[in-house]
Amino acid sequence: MVAPVAAPRSAWRLFPYFIVAALGLVVAVNIGMAVLAHRTAPGLAVQGSFATSNAYGHIQQEARRQVSLGWTLDVALHDGHLDVVMAGPDGAPLPGGTLEAFASRPVGHATPLALVMREASPGRFRSDIVVPGRGQWDVLFVARSEGRSFRHARRIIAP
Numbered sequence: 001m002v003a004p005v006a007a008p009r010s011a012w013r014l015f016p017y018f019i020v021a022a023l024g025l026v027v028a029v030n031i032g033m034a035v036l037a038h039r040t041a042p043g044l045a046v047q048g049s050f051a052t053s054n055a056y057g058h059i060q061q062e063a064r065r066q067v068s069l070g071w072t073l074d075v076a077l078h079d080g081h082l083d084v085v086m087a088g089p090d091g092a093p094l095p096g097g098t099l100e101a102f103a104s105r106p107v108g109h110a111t112p113l114a115l116v117m118r119e120a121s122p123g124r125f126r127s128d129i130v131v132p133g134r135g136q137w138d139v140l141f142v143a144r145s146e147g148r149s150f151r152h153a154r155r156i157i158a159p
Contacts, residue, residue, distance in 0.1 A: 066150055073141055073152045080130030080158065082115060086123050086143050093123020097145035101127065103137045106155065112140070131158045 052059070070089025075082065082101060088094050101115040113132070117125040131137060136157050143150040 069148060069150055071150045073143060075154045077156050077158060082127040084125045094145040097143060099125045100142040102140045103131060106136050106138050134158050
């Protein structure tokens, strides 16, 4: 009697295992990305992003207006106090300028802290209080001179 000849084994018999492994990899990557996204910052840049996007033309116009002023704010942190030099397009201090500052943490919804900026000399301002707490702070400056205004945002790191 002749022994039956076994059919050659095809690689296709492993196909279901490859499908299961590929789907398992996709699920594992998705779980990993979800965990990382949950542990990091939300990425929210503005409140009311729909309204902000509808006002984009106005935002661009305001940015061009501010650039045309040629004003500069040089910001430094010394001994916990904010030191700011406010200058016009020629580099000279702006006459009769005033400066407001509002500090907030980059993450979270805490109320911004108003920092009183006193003019130490023409065009040079210093905050009355020390920036409270170590770490990153987003500071919004509002400068005014000769009936015009200028907004400037800066991220500082308090040691």
